[in-house]
Every structure is written in C-alpha cells, then in structure tokens.
Amino acid sequence: MRWSPLVRSESRTVLTSKGAWILALLVVLWGFRPTYAGWDAVGQNITIGYIQIGVDLLLPIGALLLSYQSLLGERTTGSIKFLLGLPLTRTQILFGKTVGRFVGVGTAIVAATLVLAGIGLLEHGPFSLVPFFGTLVATLLLASAMVAIGVFISTVTRRTVTAATGVFAYLFATLFWSQIVTSLYTAVTGIPVDPYDAPASGPLFLVLRLTPDGAYNVLTNWFLDVGNSTELFHIVYTKLAPGISVNAFVVEAAFDGSGPWYLHPGLSLVVLLLWVVVPVAFARRVFTRGDAL
Amino acid sequence: MNTSELAIEANAVTKEYGDVRAVDSLDLTVKRGETYGFLGPNGAGKSTTIGLLLDYLRPTSGTVRVLGHDPRRDVVKVHGRVGVLPDRFSLYDDRSARQHVAFVAETKGVDDDPAALLERVGLEDAVDDDAGDFSSGMEQRLALAMALVGDPELLILDEPFGGLDPHGVQRVREIVHEETQRDATVFFSSHVLGQVELVCDRVGILHEGQLVAEGTLDELQNQTASPDDGTIEDVFMELTDARVNHGGETR
Numbered sequence: 100m101r102w103s104p105l106v107r108s109e110s111r112t113v114l115t116s117k118g119a120w121i122l123a124l125l126v127v128l129w130g131f132r133p134t135y136a137g138w139d140a141v142g143q144n145i146t147i148g149y150i151q152i153g154v155d156l157l158l159p160i161g162a163l164l165l166s167y168q169s170l171l172g173e174r175t176t177g178s179i180k181f182l183l184g185l186p187l188t189r190t191q192i193l194f195g196k197t198v199g200r201f202v203g204v205g206t207a208i209v210a211a212t213l214v215l216a217g218i219g220l221l222e223h224g225p226f227s228l229v230p231f232f233g234t235l236v237a238t239l240l241l242a243s244a245m246v247a248i249g250v251f252i253s254t255v256t257r258r259t260v261t262a263a264t265g266v267f268a269y270l271f272a273t274l275f276w277s278q279i280v281t282s283l284y285t286a287v288t289g290i291p292v293d294p295y296d297a298p299a300s301g302p303l304f305l306v307l308r309l310t311p312d313g314a315y316n317v318l319t320n321w322f323l324d325v326g327n328s329t330e331l332f333h334i335v336y337t338k339l340a341p342g343i344s345v346n347a348f349v350v351e352a353a354f355d356g357s358g359p360w361y362l363h364p365g366l367s368l369v370v371l372l373l374w375v376v377v378p379v380a381f382a383r384r385v386f387t388r389g390d391a392l
Numbered sequence: 393m394n395t396s397e398l399a400i401e402a403n404a405v406t407k408e409y410g411d412v413r414a415v416d417s418l419d420l421t422v423k424r425g426e427t428y429g430f431l432g433p434n435g436a437g438k439s440t441t442i443g444l445l446l447d448y449l450r451p452t453s454g455t456v457r458v459l460g461h462d463p464r465r466d467v468v469k470v471h472g473r474v475g476v477l478p479d480r481f482s483l484y485d486d487r488s489a490r491q492h493v494a495f496v497a498e499t500k501g502v503d504d505d506p507a508a509l510l511e512r513v514g515l516e517d518a519v520d521d522d523a524g525d526f527s528s529g530m531e532q533r534l535a536l537a538m539a540l541v542g543d544p545e546l547l548i549l550d551e552p553f554g555g556l557d558p559h560g561v562q563r564v565r566e567i568v569h570e571e572t573q574r575d576a577t578v579f580f581s582s583h584v585l586g587q588v589e590l591v592c593d594r595v596g597i598l599h600e601g602q603l604v605a606e607g608t609l610d611e612l613q614n615q616t617a618s619p620d621d622g623t624i625e626d627v628f629m630e631l632t633d634a635r636v637n638h639g640g641e642t643r
Contacts, residue, residue, distance in 0.1 A: 101468070104498035115486065180478035181538065183448050185499045186471040390449045 102187055102195035109199020110206070113165050119203060122161030123211035126153035130215050133222070140336030141323050146219025146226045147234050148332045150212050151319045154238050155312050155331065158208060159245050159273065163266045166200045166249025171262050174392065189387045193254065197379055201246045205239050212238060230322035237322070237371070241315040244374035248311075251378035254386050273310045277329075277348065280306050294346035301359040307348055311374045314367035321364035326351050398457070399424045399546050399577035400445060405454030407440055407601075414440040416601035418454070422579055422594075424545075427572050429588040430581040431624075432598035433632050438581040439479045441598065442550050445579075446476060459546055472500060475544035477535045479551045479581070485524030489515055489534050492523060493541060502542040509537040514563050528555035536564065540571075547571055549580035553587055565591055589624045599632045 113119050130153020137145045170193075173179035182192055212235060219226060248269065256262040272279065281292040284303050292298060308317050313329035320328055326335040327350035338345040338352055350358045357363070400422035407415040415437045422428045432438045443449035444456055447463040447470075456463055463470045483492060493506035510519050513533040518526070523534060532555045539547060552564050561584075568578050568591050582588050588595060589609060596606040605612055605627070612627045 101499060101501065104495055108495055176482035177478070177480050178482045178484060180448065180476070180481045181483075181496070181535075184446060184471060184474070184476035184478065185496065186468045187499065188467055390443075392443060392448050 102191040105182075105185075105187065105192065105195030106199040106202060109169065109196055110202035113200055113203020114206060116165065118161070118165050119207040122157060122165070122204075123207040123214075125161075126157050126208065126211040127214050127218070129153045129157055130211075131218055134333055136333040136337050138223075140325050140333050143219075143223045144226045144230060144323055146216055146223060147231050147319070147323060149215045149219055150234050150238065151316065151323075151332055153211065153215065154208065154241065155316055158204075158238070158241055159312055160270060161208075162204045162242055162245030163249045163252075163269065165204055166246045167252045167262050167266050168259070169196045169200055169250050170253040170386070171256055171259060172253075174257070175259060179392065183391055189391060190383055193250070193379070193383050193386050196253075197246060197250045197382075200250065201243045204242050204246055208238060208242050209235070230319075230324075233322035234319050237315055237318045237368075240368070240371040240375070241311055244311040244371055244378075247375045247378040247382075251382040254382040273312055276310050276313065277307055294348060295344050297348050297353045299353045299355075299358070301362060304348060304350060304353070304358065304362050308362075308367060309370055311371060314370035314374070317364045317367040318371070321367075327357065327362060327364050397424055398422065399426070399459055400428075400579060401457040402441070402445070403455045405441075405444060405451045405456060407437075407444060407449060408452045414601055415444065415451075418598075418601070418603055420596065420603060422577060424577050425572065425575050427568060427578045427591055427593045428580075429592035429595040430579060430598065431583065431585065431588060431595060431628060432581070433583065436598045436632075437601040438598055439550055440601075442479075442548055442581060445548065446471070446474070472542075473545045475539035475541065475547045477532075477539040477547075477549040477552055479554070481531075481535060483523035483526070483531055483534065486522060488520045488522055489526075489537070490519050492534055493537050496538045496541040500542045504541050506537075509540055510534070512540065512567065513537045514560065529557055529560050532556055533560060533563070536567065540567070543574070544576060546577045546579065549578065551582055552580055553582060553584045561587060585623075585625045585628055595624065597628060597631050605631050 130149040132149060132152055137148050141148055173182060216231065252262050252265040256265060285291055290298055308314055308329050316329045316331065317327065320326060320332050320335055323332050325332045326339050328335045328348060330347040334345060334347050335349050337343055338347045338349045350362050398421055400420060402418050402420040405415055405418045406413065418441060430438055440449060444451050445458055445463060447467050450464065458470045459473055461470050489510050490506045493509050497504045497506065507519050510516060513536050515530060515533050515537065518530060523531065526534065536552065539549065553561050556564065565587065571578055594608055595612060597604050605615060609624055
C-alpha cells in the first residue's frame with residue numbers, strides 16, 4: 100500500500116511522544132484498584148475490571164489529545180504541503196493518519212493492559228481468558244473510535260484553539276452524559292428521572308449507551324457477566340446486590356428481565372463501530388472537498 | 393500544440409476567496425523539457441497557482457492539466473511524476489534528513505539512496521541530523537532533495553532560492569541545469585530576478601492574479617521602454633509597476 104509509510108510515520112509520531120507512555124502509565128495507576136466490591140463481583144477476573152476502570156476514564160482523553168492535532172498541526176506548520184505533494188489521494192492521507200495514530204495509541208494501551216494483566220496475575224492469580232481477550236478487543240475498538248473522533252476534529256477545524264475547544268466539549272459532554280440525557284428526557288416526557296430508581300424506559304437507556312465510553316462499559320460488563328449497564332463493573336454489581344441503593348442505570352434493575360431487544364449488550368459493538376466509521380466518513384467528506392490548505 | 397507536449401496547461405483558471413480574486417482567468421502553458429520562471433511580486437498569486445496545479449487548492453473555475461492529467465482526478469499519477477518544493481513549509485523537527493527523504497522515496501515506491509540525494513544538495517554532513525536543528529538554508533536544501541526523489545518528470549519549485557546563501561543558490565542553479573539535461577521540466581516561482589535570468593528558457597510575469605507578460609527574456613525586453621539594454625528587473629518593475637499604477641486595468 101502506498102500509504103503504509105504514512106501509517107508508520109504517524110504511529111512513530113505517537114510512540115515517540117511522551118504522551119503515549121504517560122497515558123499507558125496513568126491507565127495502569129488509575130486502573131489498579133482492588134476493592135471488596137470488585138472482588139465480590141468477579142473474583143479473580145477483577146484483573147479485567149482494572150483494565151475497564153483505567154481505560155474508561157483515561158483512554159478517551161489520551162487518544163483525543165494524541166490525535167486532534169494530526170492534520171491540523173500539519174496545516175498550521177505547513178508540513179502538510181509535503182504530505183499533499185506525495186502520490187496519495189486525500190482519502191489515503193486521511194486513512195494513513197487515522198490508522199497510524201490508532202496503531203500508536205493502540206500499542207501504548209495494549210502495553211498498559213498487559214502490565215495490568217501481569218500485576219493482576221501476580222496479585223490474584225489466573226483470570227478467564229475469554230473475557231480478557233473480549234475486553235482487549237473492546238479496548239482497541241474504543242481506541243480506534245477515539246482516534247477517529249480526534250482526526251475528525253483535526254480535519255474540520257482550522258485553528259488549534261477551535262480544535263482544543265472541540266476536544267473539551269466532547270469530554271465535557273461525555274463526562275456529564277447521564278445528567279444531560281436525563282435532563283432532556285425529563286424536559287421532553289415530563290417524567291422525572293431518579294437514578295436510584297430509574298424508569299423502565301428503553302429509549303432513555305438506549306441513549307445513555309450511545310457514547311463510545313458508555314458502549315465500552317456495556318460491552319466489558321457483558322464479558323465480565325455483571326449486568327447490563329454503562330457504569331463500571333463493581334458499581335453494576337453493587338446496584339444489583341439486594342438491599343443496596345446506588346444511583347446507577349442498570350437494565351436488570353429497571354426492567355423485568357433483560358429489557359427491550361435493542362438494549363442487548365452485544366449491540367454496543369455496533370455503537371463502537373459506528374463511532375469509528377461515521378467520524379472517518381465525515382472527515383473524508385470534508386477533507387476531499389475544496390481546498391486542503 | 394499537442395497536449396502530450398505540455399507539462400502544464402491551465403485554461404481560464406480563476407481562484408476566489410470570498411471577494412478576493414487571487415488568480416484571475418489564468419491561461420498558462422509550459423512545454424515538456426522547458427525551464428519556466430514564474431515571476432511576480434509578493435501576493436501576486438504565484439503560490440496559489442502552484443497550489444492549483446498540485447490540487448492543494450481547487451479552482452473556482454477553469455481547468456488544469458499537469459503532464460496530461462487532471463491533478464484532482466489523477467492525483468496519484470500526477471504526484472508520482474512530479475517533485476515539489478513548496479513555499480512556507482515546515483519539516484518534521486524530530487526526523488533526520490535521511491528519514492525525510494526516505495519517507496518520500498517509500499511513498500513514491502522508488503529505491504533512491506537518501507544519502508546520495510542529500511549529498512547532491514550539499515547536506516552530506518547532516519544526513520542523520522534532526523531537521524529541527526537545521527538553518528533555513530539547510531531546510532531549503534532538504535526540501536529540494538525531497539523534491540528530487542524518483543527523478544520526477546516535472547519539478548515544481550516555489551521560491552527555491554529562499555533562505556539560501558550564495559553557495560546554495562549556485563547549487564540550486566546547477567541542479568536545475570542537471571534536471572533539464574535529463575529532459576525534466578522545471579517550473580519555478582521566484583522574485584529573485586537575477587537567478588531567473590540565468591536559468592530560465594521562458595518567463596511569465598504574474599500580477600494581481602493575471603499573467604501580464606510571457607515569453608523569452610528577449611521577447612519581454614522588447615516590451616519595455618528600453619529594449620536594447622533592459623534587464624529582467626527592468627521588465628518586471630515596468631510591468632508590475634504599470635499595473636499597480638493602473639490597477640483598474642487588471643480587474
């Protein structure tokens with residue numbers, strides 16, 4: 100492939116940056132969080148839970164910061180003139196950028212995952228391999244989705260400050276996603292939402308799981324077999340434990356049984372894939388039209 | 393003229409940014425094997441025109457063909473046969489000169505030796521140095537080495553003398569000469585008029601987005617008030633000054 104040198108160059112840019120390895124270190128430090136609730140929830144698979152905890156919070160921020168400058172930075176410095184002068188279509192440049200950044204971020208995050216797995220193995224003994232590899236795949240999907248969003252921001256903005264605002268807006272929106280969604284739900288339906296006793300509303304639960312990190316948690320909770328929710332695994336376990344009240348949206352707690360079909364946790368795979376495909380498609384549409392400088 | 397004999401062909405090309413017309417109904421032809429100097433004062437539209445030739449920018453109207461192809465539709469074919477030294481570029485600070493050239497060679501799918509190309513532009517002592525430590529003249533030389541990868545049929549050099557010391561300027565001139573010896577076409581923009589005089593077969597003068605004069609140096613001199621002893625600088629000043637003084641004529 101003509102664009103494979105670009106992929107190598109982009110991944111090298113990420114892997115030689117301090118940011119990638121700071122991200123990996125923080126995922127390990129933040130993720131390794133032994134708790135009684137976590138142990139009660141999944142036993143030795145708590146090691147896999149560490150990965151979920153570290154990745155859920157830090158991977159979106161890290162991947163965005165490592166990718167939002169990918170095209171914009173070349174535009175503002177002028178190095179894009181070399182890139183555009185190569186025998187590559189603009190689509191190939193965009194794909195090369197996206198795949199290269201993903202390889203870089205993915206390598207750093209897999210390294211963090213393996214370190215957490217090693218620590219967990221030493222601390223708690225062996226864990227189940229199927230949920231571990233499932234979580235690894237979900238983690239890489241989340242990484243690719245976040246890189247796709249970062250490259251999209253990098254493509255559609257012309258100034259660094261605008262792009263940084265876009266990154267901040269995304270992080271803000273996803274951080275307060277459940278508050279935003281529940282407020283909108285109440286405004287539209289007139290039904291107040293008490294997160295301690297959430298209404299059995301399929302659409303409400305569906306929208307809650309449409310963010311990349313929400314979909315990631317649903318998938319990994321499914322692999323860990325703790326329940327169907329966008330919350331972290333030990334919170335889901337606690338919510339479903341008898342006699343404990345927690346402000347968390349868990350399908351099994353709100354619905355009789357597993358809820359509507361579209362809340363099946365496996366569909367979060369589709370949500371994550373859409374977060375990869377849609378930003379790249381929009382970025383391509385913007386980048387291949389009009390002026391590239 | 394047969395289209396296959398043309399390296400560059402622009403027909404009625406206009407590029408507008410809002411109300412500003414950067415290139416205005418430009419007709420331009422450059423024959424294969426020719427060394428064409430594209431002159432103009434700052435802001436005349438030279439770099440915009442080069443951007444249009446390379447599909448960095450898209451024309452508001454008009455058509456462009458480079459080496460017989462539409463640079464938008466056949467960008468891979470065109471860029472595979474073109475070497476570009478852009479204006480106001482930036483290099484990758486943490487990459488060595490060798491890595492810069494190797495990256496272009498790998499993408500073009502050629503096995504040129506980066507060290508040999510860097511030696512050709514006078515960077516033999518800095519092959520493995522990071523570009524972040526380069527002076528502006530060294531950056532210019534490195535960018536020229538990148539443009540030379542793959543023996544391109546057409547070299548597009550935007551202000552190639554910028555930032556160069558006299559040795560560098562002479563080296564660029566020699567390289568342009570060597571490239572035309574192997575039948576490459578060289579199209580370069582510049583406002584270093586003395587150098588243009590030394591290397592170009594033909595010259596076009598762009599002013600306010602329009603080609604206000606074109607021809608060999610002799611032909612252009614004949615258009616001036618003192619055709620017998622006029623230099624290209626006289627031609628340039630006369631044509632561009634006249635247009636500035638009578639700006640209404642160009643729009």
